[in-house]
Amino acid sequence: MKIYETTGFPNPLRVRIALAEKGATNKVIFVPVDVMGGEHRTSAFKAKNPDATVPLLELDDGTCIAHCNAITEYLDGIFDGPSLTGTSPKERAVIAMMNIRAESGLMNAVGAYFHHATQGLGPDLETWQCPDWGSKQKEVAQLTMIYLDGVLTESDFVAGNRFTVADITAYAGLVFAEFAKVEIPENLRALKAWRDRVAARPSING
Template sequence: MKLYQSLGPNPRVVLMYLAETGVQVDRQFVDIMAAENRQPDFSAKSPLAHTPLLELDDGSCIAESIAICEYMDETLGGHALLGATAAERARTRMLMRIVDQLVVVPMTAGFRGAEGMPMFESRLLCLPDAAADLKRLAADGLAQVDRLLGEGPWLAGERFSLADILLYSFVEFGAMVGQPPDPALTNLAAWRDRVAARPAAIDSANPQLGIGEPA
């Protein structure tokens, strides 16, 4: 298998999964700033020319970060971060769906309509007039997640999961693009500190490094 990775929160989800589980795959960096993902050889593999992308040994490909992680967790990771039982896996998927709807979608759309416009306006529908409201939606989503977290330690309670990786990747992304979480969200802040202390959070911070290489 080969993982095509790049800058961005979605590739970080997969890199952090690999760092957490120790799953090993060949990796190739794709320079999205130079539009390498939009070249014919890559876009033929990825339905939307997105990264990350996992190419299987038979040449078939899986796009989208969560789908890639679920595939690896089911085939290589022994349900390490989805859950050991059907009930645990369903809860992880429920939490990922909540994070995706409440935080990921409005945060990325708000970014594309504002700071990310120069990069995205030529190839995606961007909504500059709605950017401020989309950012407000993402901020409200983080407030709802703060309530879900309670005292934690993790989204699924005592079990660190792929839902935590998804949320952390986008909380960190938001902080880099003008959408930091409200400091008043103390549950979220404590959770963020706990995740940041995990070695996988450090190992996944630079997509141009191999897992375990010094940052």
Template sequence: MKLYTSIGPNPRVVRMFMAEKGIAIPLEQVDLMSGENRQEAHLSRNPAGQTPALELDDGSFLTEITAICEYLEETHTNPPLIGTTPEERARTRMWTRRIDINIVEPMANGFRFCEGLPLFQSRVKCIPQAADDLKALAQEQLTWLDGLIAGRPFVTGDKLTLADILLFCFLEFGASVGQPIATSNKNVVALLDKMRQRPSATISAS
């Protein structure tokens, strides 16, 4: 296998997931700033021109971070980061989906339509007038999440899961592009502090 990776929070999610599982596979950097991801070589891996892309041993490719992580979970079962029972897997998927739709998407699009506009306006449909509202929505949903995870070590309960990794990588990204989390969200802030102490946070950052 080989992981085509780059700067940005999406590939970092997969790298951190791999680090937590102790999975070591070759990495190949795709230069987003030069537009390498929009060249034919990478478009043949992912027609959307995005990263990451996981090349399997048969030469086929998987894209989308949750699909890649699901595959790695099934092929490297320990330690489990999605779950070992139908109930655990469903709960992790539920929280991962909630975080993805309610926080990740508005936060990422708030960046693309504002600070990232020079980079993205020629590549995707951008709506600059929506940027401020999207950023505000992401913050509102973080406050919503903060209340729901009170008293829990991690998002789903006592165990680290994909939901925590997804949240951490995107909130770290958000803070770097003008969308810091409000300190009043004490439960989320505590979770982020805990995640920063994990070796996988340092390994996946590069």
């Protein structure tokens, strides 16, 4: 199978971490996509993914799966190792809920700030911007950081007592936030301690 990605981008990072957690990094072929050059908007790429986004998973039978959550769901199901998406109905629901909160409130909010309230990827790619919306989403991201800090005061990980896809999403969101200069409020000690623990995992630091 192939994974189309752009190195250094936050969403491809999520899939890279998931693969490493499953011990499956060497079981896929990574195909670079030149986003800065607009390759993701070409007809050839959009024939595989009409959303024109990376990452994209292409299976051996030609099936193409876009969006991190869908990709991780597939990878988690076919590779051995501890489940990232949960095993019981309750666990899967809690993990999915927390993953959505981390994605919507942090990852996507930082993305909206970066693409709308800063220069983003430059004028050739940022063809429409709404700075007020971007600035509002920066506030959303920092409120989500406060929420996650409260969660991590009570539990070791974002969705309970073990590492899951929700932690991957939240960690990648903080990496993106640091790049976009969306600061973690100084008093969020639990969130910062969790970030440091996650950053030391072999799937990220290895």
